[in-house]
Amino acid sequence: MTALLATERIKLFTTRSPWWSMIMTLGITVGLAGMVALTHAGDRPLTVEHSQFGSQFGLMIITVMAALAVTTEYRFATIRTTFQAVPNRTSILLAKTAVVTGLAVVVGEITAFGSWAVAKLIDGGPELSIRDSGDLRMVAGVGLVYGVAAVMAVAVGILVRQSAGAISILLIWPLLAENLVGLIPRVGDDLRNWMPYVNAGRFLNGVDPEMPLSAWGALAYFAGVAAVLLGTALVVANRRDA
Amino acid sequence: MIEATGLTKHYGRTVAVDNLSFGVGEGRVTGFLGPNGAGKSTTMRMILGLDRPTSGDVRIDGEHYRDLKRPLTTVGALLDAKWVHPNRSARAHLRWLAAASKLPYSRVDEVLDIVGLTAVANKRAGGFSLGMSQRLGIAGALLGDPRVLLFDEPVNGLDPEGILWIRRFMHRLAAEGRTVFVSSHLLSEMAQTAQDLVVIGRGKLIYQGTVDDFIANATENTVVVRSPELDRLTELLRADGVSLVADGDAIRVSGVDSAAIGELAAANKIVLHELNPQIGSLEEAFIQLTGDTVEYTAHTDQHTAPAEPAGATEEAPPA
Amino acid sequence: MSLLTAERIKLFSTRSPWWCGLAAVVLPIGFTALLVGQANGGLEVGVTTTQATANLGRSVVMVLAALAVTTEYRFSTIRSTFQATPNRIAALLAKTAVVAALAGVLGELVAFGSWGVSRLLKPSADLALDSADDWRSVAGEGLVFALAAVLALGVGILVRQTAGAVALLLVYSLLVENLIQLIPTAGEDIHRWMPFVAADQFIGVGQRIPDPAFGPWGYLVYFAGISLVVLAAALVTANRRDA
Numbered sequence: 001m002t003a004l005l006a007t008e009r010i011k012l013f014t015t016r017s018p019w020w021s022m023i024m025t026l027g028i029t030v031g032l033a034g035m036v037a038l039t040h041a042g043d044r045p046l047t048v049e050h051s052q053f054g055s056q057f058g059l060m061i062i063t064v065m066a067a068l069a070v071t072t073e074y075r076f077a078t079i080r081t082t083f084q085a086v087p088n089r090t091s092i093l094l095a096k097t098a099v100v101t102g103l104a105v106v107v108g109e110i111t112a113f114g115s116w117a118v119a120k121l122i123d124g125g126p127e128l129s130i131r132d133s134g135d136l137r138m139v140a141g142v143g144l145v146y147g148v149a150a151v152m153a154v155a156v157g158i159l160v161r162q163s164a165g166a167i168s169i170l171l172i173w174p175l176l177a178e179n180l181v182g183l184i185p186r187v188g189d190d191l192r193n194w195m196p197y198v199n200a201g202r203f204l205n206g207v208d209p210e211m212p213l214s215a216w217g218a219l220a221y222f223a224g225v226a227a228v229l230l231g232t233a234l235v236v237a238n239r240r241d242a
Numbered sequence: 243m244i245e246a247t248g249l250t251k252h253y254g255r256t257v258a259v260d261n262l263s264f265g266v267g268e269g270r271v272t273g274f275l276g277p278n279g280a281g282k283s284t285t286m287r288m289i290l291g292l293d294r295p296t297s298g299d300v301r302i303d304g305e306h307y308r309d310l311k312r313p314l315t316t317v318g319a320l321l322d323a324k325w326v327h328p329n330r331s332a333r334a335h336l337r338w339l340a341a342a343s344k345l346p347y348s349r350v351d352e353v354l355d356i357v358g359l360t361a362v363a364n365k366r367a368g369g370f371s372l373g374m375s376q377r378l379g380i381a382g383a384l385l386g387d388p389r390v391l392l393f394d395e396p397v398n399g400l401d402p403e404g405i406l407w408i409r410r411f412m413h414r415l416a417a418e419g420r421t422v423f424v425s426s427h428l429l430s431e432m433a434q435t436a437q438d439l440v441v442i443g444r445g446k447l448i449y450q451g452t453v454d455d456f457i458a459n460a461t462e463n464t465v466v467v468r469s470p471e472l473d474r475l476t477e478l479l480r481a482d483g484v485s486l487v488a489d490g491d492a493i494r495v496s497g498v499d500s501a502a503i504g505e506l507a508a509a510n511k512i513v514l515h516e517l518n519p520q521i522g523s524l525e526e527a528f529i530q531l532t533g534d535t536v537e538y539t540a541h542t543d544q545h546t547a548p549a550e551p552a553g554a555t556e557e558a559p560p561a
Numbered sequence: 562m563s564l565l566t567a568e569r570i571k572l573f574s575t576r577s578p579w580w581c582g583l584a585a586v587v588l589p590i591g592f593t594a595l596l597v598g599q600a601n602g603g604l605e606v607g608v609t610t611t612q613a614t615a616n617l618g619r620s621v622v623m624v625l626a627a628l629a630v631t632t633e634y635r636f637s638t639i640r641s642t643f644q645a646t647p648n649r650i651a652a653l654l655a656k657t658a659v660v661a662a663l664a665g666v667l668g669e670l671v672a673f674g675s676w677g678v679s680r681l682l683k684p685s686a687d688l689a690l691d692s693a694d695d696w697r698s699v700a701g702e703g704l705v706f707a708l709a710a711v712l713a714l715g716v717g718i719l720v721r722q723t724a725g726a727v728a729l730l731l732v733y734s735l736l737v738e739n740l741i742q743l744i745p746t747a748g749e750d751i752h753r754w755m756p757f758v759a760a761d762q763f764i765g766v767g768q769r770i771p772d773p774a775f776g777p778w779g780y781l782v783y784f785a786g787i788s789l790v791v792l793a794a795a796l797v798t799a800n801r802r803d804a
Contacts, residue, residue: 003341003342003343004342006341007338007339007341008338010334010337010338010341011327011330014330014331014334014338015327015329015330016329032740036744039745039746039747040745040746041745041746050745053740053743053744054740057732057737060732061728064724064728068724071724072327073327076324076325076326076327077322077325078325078326080287080292080322080325081325082342083292084291084292084313084314084319085314085339085342086313086342087291087307087308087309087310087313163723163727164624164627164628164631164723164724164727167724167727167728168620168621168624168727168731171727171728171732172617172620172621172735175735175736176616176617176620176735177617180592180614180617183596183614184595184596184599185600239294241287241293241294242292242293
């Protein structure tokens with residue numbers, strides 16, 4: 001497995017997309033945190049939550065990066081070279097998932113703590129201190145959410161194989177479709193409670209007592225959906241022609 | 243040793259490979275011959291476990307490709323030179339392949355040197371010419387120092403220099419005792435490279451055996467004769483029941499050898515300007531054998547092979 | 562005219578426009594059916610309610626429009642295009658016209674499809690198109706879709722890369738415009754000038770801007786203006802750089 005992880009690590013870091021997605025995620029989220037801290041005024045103090053203003057934006061960039069890590073392999077047919085070198089498709093795709101997820105977690109932690117640190121430097125208000133587990137989860141949890149989102153993106157990438165299709169699904173689903181589900185009368189709210197990205201948000205931003213899952217339960221649910229999708233993707237990749 | 247038995251692949255309703263059985267012997271160059279679209283690439287992908295056969299089986303040294311441990315150390319393959327990420331450098335491309343096969347990175351520099359890409363190793367592969375991409379693909383195939391090598395149309399689209407390089411390279415690999423299985427739709431190319439042949443048309447096996455037998459069995463040997471008294475010689479030959487056809491200011495005689503024709507001319511005091519035995523070409527043999535299984539033929543590249551007699555390759559086969 | 566024909570053939574002879582077109586129409590209408598079908602006496606279904614999911618179609622149409630040009634760059638057919646029509650502006654305008662027309666048709670299909678399915682499912686609701694405002698809310702989608710396609714095409718020409726263009730368009734229209742609102746103090750003031758917010762004001766969906774700067778048609782003109790500026794920037798760029 002270490003050899004496979006090394007393979008996928010080399011593959012990921014010898015193209016440009018992980019680099020620019022890291023720089024963009026870092027630059028934009030930390031930049032937004034700084035901007036919020038600078039422009040903030042008025043009666044309500046700046047909170048830890050404010051410092052994570054750009055995290056959803058970073059989430060989308062990481063999602064695109066993770067999807068591209070797979071779809072570009074299909075586009076340039078390097079997936080065939082890959083399966084030729086490692087015919088055990090499940091293990092090499094799991095190695096890829098692990099590498100991409102690892103990167104997503106690291107980028108998530110750096111951007112989250114970076115954003116918080118920048119906000120704290122600029123504002124320094126007491127509400128910005130990480131005082132309880134909820135505050136910590138809000139910052140440190142970003143990496144976990146990015147990681148699970150990366151698994152989701154890799155899975156969708158394997159299933160769809162096409163950059164445009166995978167990115168469209170992965171962006172329209174959390175940004176629009178999950179919100180529209182909430183608009184459905186009567187059942188909408190119940191359905192929305194079981195939407196994966198809604199649960200990711202709930203994990204980060206605290207729990208509404210009305211919700212069925214605890215914060216960590218929500219993350220586990222988000223991870224569960226990702227795992228099921230990945231499992232499906234692996235089965236499909238094993239069955240079809242490369 | 244590659245052994246295919248009853249290999250069949252359907253894509254929807256299209257039958258790409260149809261009950262194909264053949265063997266590729268060890269330590270020899272085996273040509274895999276067939277027109278474009280005959281199912282050569284599909285067969286190669288099935289050998290490599292990339293595509294699943296609809297039915298049938300193909301094994302390498304008795305094992306399925308998918309069951310090989312560190313497969314690049316057993317089988318090296320170049321199916322398509324463009325299967326590289328354009329933004330990755332040649333060295334990076336080979337490095338990840340090496341990592342996947344647990345090979346030392348020093349091997350990357352070795353193969354880069356073998357194919358002569360050391361100078362451009364850190365350039366992005368997307369900027370490579372076809373010839374350079376082909377070399378990079380071959381470097382990837384050689385990485386694990388495999389006993390078996392598969393090449394799909396390695397000279398396709400290359401300039402004469404590139405073709406010569408590849409051809410020499412194949413010979414070198416075979417001389418090192420490796421098994422080389424190389425596909426082509428260029429018959430002349432196979433005549434120069436291969437010892438054995440597997441010939442397919444429309445997914446079906448047409449011939450398996452040596453190149454020499456293929457030519458001997460499938461072609462008629464003819465003799466071109468030129469003479470100022472061609473009419474008289476024609477009459478004499480016809481009287482003996484020999485078949486011949488007019489070919490410009492010469493005749494093309496089949497069924498008898500040049501010695502018999504020379505003796506007949508001498509006995510009748512006929513002057514001969516030319517008495518030229520023609521050895522059957524792969525092209526003729528191929529068209530003879532495949533007949534209507536030829537779907538497409540390519541021509542232009544054959545001009546790079548000066549040893550080829552003109553003729554058969556230029557004619558459009560019956561559709 | 563021949564340019565339009567050429568671009569029409571190009572667009573419809575590949576598969577992605579068909580898939581995108583199908584998804585752009587089916588998804589919002591299906592969602593509307595869910596939305597309206599579940600509504601009981603409590604929820605008031607009005608004409609604009611039927612257009613609440615149209616943005617789903619608009620997003621897919623933007624992907625379609627971006628792909629129409631980025632795939633040309635990907636497969637280098639843009640070179641053949643510019644070889645056949647050295648006047649790049651004319652060639653790209655013809656493409657824009659064809660894509661915008663298709664987007665307009667898809668927009669009308671989405672709008673009237675959603676409205677029709679709502680009428681079917683909730684015959685009791687007041688869904689008659691009996692005012693100019695009602696007509697604008699429904700028939701106006703075609704204009705919004707077409708202009709969104711023009712914007713997407715412009716971005717596609719500028720970015721040239723499928724993944725980049727699609728990600729930029731979707732993240733911007735679905736996330737950035739909303740996030741901006743959350744910026745303390747200045748957020749609301751910037752948000753009211755966002756192009757897709759303007760498009761929503763024209764249709765009458767999404768949140769209402771307090772003290773709007775324009776009437777609905779003014780907002781449409783504003784949205785059109787931004788789309789055309791992006792397109793113009795794209796045309797100038799395409800004309801300058803190597804194909």
